[in-house]
Amino acid sequence: MNVAVAGQKIVDTEVVVDPAKVVHLSEALGTDSAPDTALLIPFFAATAAGQDSVVGPLGLDLSRALQGGQAFEWHRPFRVGETVHLQVVVADLYEKRSTQVATVLAEFRGADGDLIQRQRILFIERGEP
Amino acid sequence: MTDIAPTKLAPITRDQIQSYAEAVGDFNPVHFDVDFAKAAGLPDTVVHGPLTVAKITDVLVAQLGVEALLNIDVRLRAPVHPGDELTVEGAEYGVSVRKADGTVVATGVVITREADPRP
Numbered sequence: 144m145n146v147a148v149a150g151q152k153i154v155d156t157e158v159v160v161d162p163a164k165v166v167h168l169s170e171a172l173g174t175d176s177a178p179d180t181a182l183l184i185p186f187f188a189a190t191a192a193g194q195d196s197v198v199g200p201l202g203l204d205l206s207r208a209l210q211g212g213q214a215f216e217w218h219r220p221f222r223v224g225e226t227v228h229l230q231v232v233v234a235d236l237y238e239k240r241s242t243q244v245a246t247v248l249a250e251f252r253g254a255d256g257d258l259i260q261r262q263r264i265l266f267i268e269r270g271e272p
Numbered sequence: 273m274t275d276i277a278p279t280k281l282a283p284i285t286r287d288q289i290q291s292y293a294e295a296v297g298d299f300n301p302v303h304f305d306v307d308f309a310k311a312a313g314l315p316d317t318v319v320h321g322p323l324t325v326a327k328i329t330d331v332l333v334a335q336l337g338v339e340a341l342l343n344i345d346v347r348l349r350a351p352v353h354p355g356d357e358l359t360v361e362g363a364e365y366g367v368s369v370r371k372a373d374g375t376v377v378a379t380g381v382v383i384t385r386e387a388d389p390r391p
Contacts (some may be wrong), residue, residue: 167295171288171323176334183338184326205300206312210321214345215329220338263345 144243144268145202146236153200154231154249160185160221182220183260185251197231201245204268211244211265218258221251227259228252234263241270276362279331283355284319292323319352324378328367331360336384346380 160182168181198205221227228251235246249262286304293299301308302318309317325346332341344366352358357372366382 164295167291168326171292171295172326172330173282173288174330174334176330179338180326180330180333183333183341184322184329205302206308209351210348212345212347213322213325214343216343217341 144236144245144266145200146238146243148200148202148233149236149245150233151200152230152232153197154229157226157228159226160223162223165221165223179220182223183215183217185221185260197247201233201236201247201266203266207271208266208268211267212263213265214263216261218260221259226254228254228256243268243270276331276335276360276367278359278361279335281327281331281358281360283357284323284327284352286317286354289317289319289323289354292320292326296320296322314351314353316353319354319356321348324348324352324358324369325380327358328360328369328378328380332367332382340384340386341382342385343383344380346378348378350375350377352377 165178165181168184169177172180174180229249231247231249233245234248235244237244245266247264247266249264251259251261253259289303293303298320302312302314303320304317306317309315325348328346329341329344332344352371356377358369358377359372360367360369363379365379367380368376369378370376
Protein backbone atom coordinates (compact mmCIF):
# COMPACT_ATOMS: atom_id res chain seq x y z
CA MET A 144 0.00 0.00 0.00
CA ASN A 145 0.93 3.62 -0.39
CA VAL A 146 1.88 4.80 3.10
CA ALA A 147 2.08 8.38 1.86
CA VAL A 148 -1.74 8.65 1.91
CA ALA A 149 -2.01 7.97 5.64
CA GLY A 150 -4.06 10.74 7.20
CA GLN A 151 -5.10 12.13 3.83
CA LYS A 152 -8.48 12.70 2.26
CA ILE A 153 -8.53 10.62 -0.90
CA VAL A 154 -12.11 11.20 -2.07
CA ASP A 155 -14.18 14.39 -1.91
CA THR A 156 -16.94 14.21 -4.46
CA GLU A 157 -20.64 14.10 -5.18
CA VAL A 158 -22.37 10.96 -6.39
CA VAL A 159 -25.92 10.14 -7.39
CA VAL A 160 -27.79 7.20 -5.88
CA ASP A 161 -28.31 5.43 -9.18
CA PRO A 162 -31.55 3.42 -9.34
CA ALA A 163 -29.94 0.76 -11.53
CA LYS A 164 -27.17 0.23 -9.00
CA VAL A 165 -29.70 -0.08 -6.20
CA VAL A 166 -31.50 -2.77 -8.22
CA HIS A 167 -28.22 -4.65 -8.69
CA LEU A 168 -27.67 -4.56 -4.94
CA SER A 169 -31.16 -5.89 -4.33
CA GLU A 170 -30.55 -8.69 -6.81
CA ALA A 171 -27.29 -9.56 -5.09
CA LEU A 172 -29.18 -10.01 -1.83
CA GLY A 173 -32.21 -11.75 -3.32
CA THR A 174 -34.59 -11.44 -0.37
CA ASP A 175 -37.90 -9.70 0.35
CA SER A 176 -36.10 -7.13 2.52
CA ALA A 177 -33.37 -6.50 -0.06
CA PRO A 178 -34.88 -3.26 -1.48
CA ASP A 179 -34.73 -1.69 1.99
CA THR A 180 -31.28 -3.06 2.76
CA ALA A 181 -29.91 -1.84 -0.57
CA LEU A 182 -30.51 1.73 0.57
CA LEU A 183 -28.28 1.21 3.61
CA ILE A 184 -25.25 -0.28 1.87
CA PRO A 185 -24.04 2.19 -0.73
CA PHE A 186 -22.47 0.92 -3.89
CA PHE A 187 -20.07 3.83 -4.07
CA ALA A 188 -18.55 3.32 -0.66
CA ALA A 189 -14.95 2.89 0.21
CA THR A 190 -15.03 -0.82 -0.32
CA ALA A 191 -12.43 -2.54 -2.45
CA ALA A 192 -14.63 -1.23 -5.24
CA GLY A 193 -14.30 2.12 -6.86
CA GLN A 194 -10.85 1.33 -8.09
CA ASP A 195 -10.20 4.85 -9.34
CA SER A 196 -11.07 6.49 -6.06
CA VAL A 197 -9.91 4.17 -3.29
CA VAL A 198 -7.89 1.24 -4.57
CA GLY A 199 -5.71 3.54 -6.67
CA PRO A 200 -4.71 6.06 -3.99
CA LEU A 201 -4.28 3.32 -1.40
CA GLY A 202 -2.08 1.40 -3.81
CA LEU A 203 -3.82 -1.87 -3.02
CA ASP A 204 -2.47 -4.96 -4.75
CA LEU A 205 -5.74 -6.78 -5.34
CA SER A 206 -4.01 -10.16 -5.56
CA ARG A 207 -2.92 -9.80 -1.92
CA ALA A 208 -5.57 -7.50 -0.46
CA LEU A 209 -8.71 -8.35 1.42
CA GLN A 210 -11.29 -6.53 3.47
CA GLY A 211 -10.98 -7.40 7.13
CA GLY A 212 -14.04 -5.60 8.38
CA GLN A 213 -16.65 -2.95 7.86
CA ALA A 214 -18.71 -0.81 10.19
CA PHE A 215 -21.76 1.33 9.47
CA GLU A 216 -23.33 4.13 11.45
CA TRP A 217 -26.72 4.92 9.96
CA HIS A 218 -28.64 8.17 10.29
CA ARG A 219 -31.08 7.54 7.48
CA PRO A 220 -31.34 5.40 4.33
CA PHE A 221 -30.25 6.78 0.97
CA ARG A 222 -32.98 8.05 -1.34
CA VAL A 223 -32.99 6.79 -4.90
CA GLY A 224 -31.88 9.52 -7.27
CA GLU A 225 -30.50 11.88 -4.63
CA THR A 226 -27.09 13.48 -4.91
CA VAL A 227 -24.87 12.86 -1.92
CA HIS A 228 -21.51 14.23 -0.87
CA LEU A 229 -18.90 11.58 -0.15
CA GLN A 230 -15.62 12.09 1.66
CA VAL A 231 -13.11 9.30 2.24
CA VAL A 232 -10.13 9.63 4.57
CA VAL A 233 -7.30 7.17 5.24
CA ALA A 234 -7.41 7.34 9.02
CA ASP A 235 -4.59 4.91 9.67
CA LEU A 236 -2.08 2.87 7.69
CA TYR A 237 0.59 0.75 9.28
CA GLU A 238 2.72 -2.31 8.70
CA LYS A 239 2.84 -5.23 11.11
CA ARG A 240 5.50 -7.76 10.19
CA SER A 241 4.97 -8.08 6.43
CA THR A 242 1.27 -7.21 6.47
CA GLN A 243 -0.07 -3.71 5.86
CA VAL A 244 -3.31 -2.56 7.44
CA ALA A 245 -5.35 0.50 6.49
CA THR A 246 -8.41 1.97 8.18
CA VAL A 247 -10.51 4.06 5.84
CA LEU A 248 -13.38 6.31 6.94
CA ALA A 249 -16.20 7.32 4.61
CA GLU A 250 -18.87 9.89 5.33
CA PHE A 251 -21.98 10.55 3.28
CA ARG A 252 -24.06 13.71 3.52
CA GLY A 253 -27.21 14.81 1.75
CA ALA A 254 -27.67 17.92 -0.37
CA ASP A 255 -28.41 20.08 2.69
CA GLY A 256 -25.45 18.70 4.60
CA ASP A 257 -27.40 16.24 6.74
CA LEU A 258 -25.38 13.21 7.76
CA ILE A 259 -26.66 10.05 6.06
CA GLN A 260 -24.12 7.53 7.27
CA ARG A 261 -20.52 6.85 8.19
CA GLN A 262 -18.46 3.80 7.38
CA ARG A 263 -15.19 2.42 8.66
CA ILE A 264 -13.44 -0.12 6.46
CA LEU A 265 -10.41 -2.22 7.32
CA PHE A 266 -8.16 -3.24 4.44
CA ILE A 267 -5.42 -5.84 4.87
CA GLU A 268 -2.67 -6.51 2.36
CA ARG A 269 -0.45 -9.52 2.85
CA GLY A 270 3.25 -9.22 2.15
CA GLU A 271 4.68 -10.51 -1.09
CA PRO A 272 5.50 -14.23 -0.94
CA MET B 273 -27.73 -10.30 23.23
CA THR B 274 -29.19 -9.22 19.92
CA ASP B 275 -32.63 -10.69 19.48
CA ILE B 276 -32.04 -12.38 16.14
CA ALA B 277 -33.63 -15.68 15.18
CA PRO B 278 -31.08 -18.03 13.59
CA THR B 279 -31.37 -17.57 9.86
CA LYS B 280 -29.99 -19.95 7.28
CA LEU B 281 -29.12 -18.01 4.14
CA ALA B 282 -29.54 -19.33 0.65
CA PRO B 283 -26.06 -20.08 -0.71
CA ILE B 284 -24.58 -17.06 -2.48
CA THR B 285 -24.56 -17.74 -6.21
CA ARG B 286 -22.11 -16.59 -8.85
CA ASP B 287 -24.97 -14.58 -10.40
CA GLN B 288 -25.40 -12.70 -7.11
CA ILE B 289 -21.66 -12.04 -7.01
CA GLN B 290 -21.95 -10.66 -10.54
CA SER B 291 -24.86 -8.42 -9.51
CA TYR B 292 -22.91 -7.15 -6.54
CA ALA B 293 -19.87 -6.44 -8.71
CA GLU B 294 -22.02 -4.48 -11.14
CA ALA B 295 -23.49 -2.47 -8.28
CA VAL B 296 -20.18 -1.54 -6.69
CA GLY B 297 -17.84 -1.71 -9.67
CA ASP B 298 -15.56 -4.28 -8.08
CA PHE B 299 -14.45 -6.77 -10.73
CA ASN B 300 -11.36 -7.96 -8.90
CA PRO B 301 -10.60 -11.34 -10.54
CA VAL B 302 -10.39 -13.02 -7.13
CA HIS B 303 -14.20 -12.89 -7.19
CA PHE B 304 -14.61 -14.36 -10.69
CA ASP B 305 -11.52 -16.18 -11.93
CA VAL B 306 -10.98 -19.56 -10.27
CA ASP B 307 -7.43 -19.84 -11.61
CA PHE B 308 -6.58 -16.39 -10.23
CA ALA B 309 -8.04 -17.35 -6.85
CA LYS B 310 -6.10 -20.62 -6.76
CA ALA B 311 -2.89 -18.80 -7.63
CA ALA B 312 -3.57 -16.65 -4.56
CA GLY B 313 -3.81 -19.82 -2.45
CA LEU B 314 -7.59 -20.04 -2.28
CA PRO B 315 -9.68 -23.13 -3.10
CA ASP B 316 -12.20 -21.14 -5.17
CA THR B 317 -13.23 -17.58 -5.91
CA VAL B 318 -14.32 -15.57 -2.88
CA VAL B 319 -17.48 -13.63 -2.19
CA HIS B 320 -16.89 -9.87 -1.83
CA GLY B 321 -16.43 -9.18 1.88
CA PRO B 322 -18.91 -6.29 1.77
CA LEU B 323 -21.49 -8.62 0.25
CA THR B 324 -21.22 -10.83 3.32
CA VAL B 325 -21.65 -7.70 5.44
CA ALA B 326 -24.65 -6.76 3.30
CA LYS B 327 -26.15 -10.20 3.87
CA ILE B 328 -25.80 -9.75 7.62
CA THR B 329 -27.36 -6.30 7.38
CA ASP B 330 -30.23 -7.74 5.38
CA VAL B 331 -31.03 -10.28 8.11
CA LEU B 332 -31.06 -7.46 10.66
CA VAL B 333 -33.33 -5.35 8.43
CA ALA B 334 -35.71 -8.28 7.93
CA GLN B 335 -35.97 -9.01 11.65
CA LEU B 336 -35.53 -5.62 13.32
CA GLY B 337 -36.51 -3.15 10.62
CA VAL B 338 -34.54 -0.38 8.93
CA GLU B 339 -35.42 2.23 11.52
CA ALA B 340 -34.13 0.12 14.41
CA LEU B 341 -30.56 -0.07 13.16
CA LEU B 342 -28.01 2.45 14.37
CA ASN B 343 -24.64 0.77 14.04
CA ILE B 344 -22.99 -2.49 13.10
CA ASP B 345 -19.30 -3.30 13.23
CA VAL B 346 -18.44 -6.50 11.39
CA ARG B 347 -15.15 -8.35 11.50
CA LEU B 348 -14.62 -10.68 8.54
CA ARG B 349 -12.81 -13.76 9.84
CA ALA B 350 -12.70 -16.28 6.99
CA PRO B 351 -13.33 -16.28 3.25
CA VAL B 352 -16.78 -17.14 1.93
CA HIS B 353 -16.98 -19.03 -1.35
CA PRO B 354 -19.85 -19.39 -3.83
CA GLY B 355 -22.25 -22.07 -2.63
CA ASP B 356 -21.29 -21.83 1.03
CA GLU B 357 -24.28 -22.26 3.32
CA LEU B 358 -24.22 -19.55 5.97
CA THR B 359 -26.23 -19.20 9.14
CA VAL B 360 -26.63 -15.84 10.89
CA GLU B 361 -27.47 -16.01 14.57
CA GLY B 362 -27.57 -13.75 17.57
CA ALA B 363 -24.59 -13.62 19.91
CA GLU B 364 -23.87 -11.87 23.19
CA TYR B 365 -22.16 -9.03 21.36
CA GLY B 366 -24.41 -8.95 18.29
CA VAL B 367 -24.33 -11.52 15.52
CA SER B 368 -22.21 -14.42 14.39
CA VAL B 369 -22.09 -16.02 10.95
CA ARG B 370 -20.90 -19.56 10.41
CA LYS B 371 -20.60 -22.04 7.59
CA ALA B 372 -22.26 -25.45 7.65
CA ASP B 373 -18.98 -26.96 8.91
CA GLY B 374 -19.02 -24.59 11.87
CA THR B 375 -16.35 -22.18 10.64
CA VAL B 376 -17.13 -18.69 11.87
CA VAL B 377 -16.75 -16.37 8.89
CA ALA B 378 -17.88 -13.12 10.51
CA THR B 379 -18.84 -11.60 13.83
CA GLY B 380 -20.55 -8.30 14.34
CA VAL B 381 -21.40 -5.89 17.10
CA VAL B 382 -24.91 -4.52 16.65
CA ILE B 383 -26.33 -1.40 18.29
CA THR B 384 -30.00 -0.62 17.83
CA ARG B 385 -31.47 2.82 18.39
CA GLU B 386 -33.32 1.43 21.38
CA ALA B 387 -30.08 0.23 22.93
CA ASP B 388 -28.01 3.30 22.02
CA PRO B 389 -26.16 4.24 25.22
CA ARG B 390 -25.62 7.83 24.13
CA PRO B 391 -27.79 10.50 25.78
